Amino acid sequence: MDSRLWQGSLGGNFSDCPNGSQWVWDVFSECAQDIRDFASIALGLFSIFCFAGASFPQYYQACKTGNMDQALSIYFLLGWLGGDSLNLIGSFLANQLPLQVYTAIYYVLADLVMLALYLYYKVKNQSRGLSAPINAAFAFVFLGTVSATSLLGRAGSTVETVTFKGRTLLSAAVDAGGREPFTKKEIIGFTVGSISSLLYLFSRVPQIYTNFKRKSTEGLSYFLFALVMLGNSLYGISVLLKNPDPGQAEGNYIIHHLPWLIGSLGVLSLDVIISFQFLAYQKRRPHASDEREALLGKQDEPLDS
Template sequence: MVWKKLGSRNFSSCPNGSIQWIWDVFGECAQDGWDEASVGLGLISILCFAASTFPQFIKAYKTGNMDQALSLWFLLGWIGGDSCNLIGSFLADQLPLQTYTAVYYVLADLVMLTLYFYYKFRKRPSLLSAPINSVLLFLMGTACATPLLSATGPVAAPRETFRGRTLLSVEPGSKPFTRQEIIGFVIGSVSSVLYLLSRLPQIRTNFLRKSTQGISYSLFALVMLGNTLYGLSVLLKNPEEGQSEGSYLLHHLPWLVGSLGVLLLDTIISIQFLVYRRSTPASELEPLLLPS
């Protein structure tokens, strides 16, 4: 299990570590207040991401028009970005908290996408209704249980040497990048592009509907907060010994763009919520105007 592969090593491998439980649980050597703040912000960002989807689930249940309010391309771009982020996290050996966030969010995206198709096809009874409901229940249960797996997963054998944040890092006497790390970096770059592009269809959908009804603003507000804290947690982490700050930022650039770069587009969506907060979509008014 990925959850514990970095934990339960001998704390002596982290000679300057200030908090042992961070090392035991996350495999990160927090050497000072900056590292501790990085872990703290990372944990809060996971909570924000975990909580962000539930208001949308509730909103979808109340309004029943999730398939009209959310753009399918927005959801597909989102899950594509999160999937690439997860793959890149493993290949490029990102911070453990970044990997945990990626795993959870892929599951949450699958729940969101399943809900979209549920509301899209619920008025069209078919042989797919039962399978869709089963998949939805399974994914929701999995997404809710995932945060608990970290406490029960098997523990891998400890390593003798400490490797903290090693995303494309240059170790003494080693080659700058391995092929696997380069592939992870490229996939992470694709992820950041998908994150940026995913917002555009939703902005267009809101503009065409002249409404944001059916969408929970808490979804975007918590995602914005989570992305901000996620980016800050990466920025606050101390570079490894022998690695410059510029090199560290360059190697983390795709994930920083994916988290902090989308804030501008999410701000545009926030403005749309203000502009269209009292508007009703034209598609919902048309049936009232038809002769009986």
């Protein structure tokens, strides 16, 4: 769950967006000049809604089955929380719009609810309580997230303000070769985004292993992964649809968004593997005709004398 549609920091003014939509600039601080730009923003918004609603099916499934601690890998949850936490830190570092900040906060809170449900069922299903490794991992991630948010939040406020030009807010002057250099803020955002994407990516590996070890996906909600897959697909399309800055080469534009594209496509491919696991481990339910034949067979059996 990530809000990586707008990775830019605020800057520039509407005069940098000739023939653009005023309300899109006011709400998203993005320049939308043609149908391609509008489609990119619309798909990006749909992807955010998919990410935002992905947790609810798993909440329901956890309460329904009561075995969330067995179905989900703790490292899957911690990796997801770590990725969303870095996404939140990046939103502060880049001075993003309140919409992006609130969305990032919501994702972290949704992750914490998921983690709380996991710990609840862990305690409930094991009378001896939590094991020491889980306690240590949870404490480490919690303290690390709080400390990093505090330190990087302060660091973000000291980063120098850059005057951005062009239609993308994470942009500097474009040279004659169509190459757009990285600003200091963009380098920080690029680094944070890369680590965040890696956490999203590697969080799937322990979940795939957990499913394989159990030979079951019972307790998991497929809609959790389906919505994330849809969100990542829409996000990737929205980035590819967006027009580069005037004078910027398409290849250079892709490079500037490469960490998030790799993260989205990588997570998408691993979620496809999890989807195949749902199909492979799905319990076969007997058809009504099979149940009827079994019942008739029992009735035909001779009674014991």
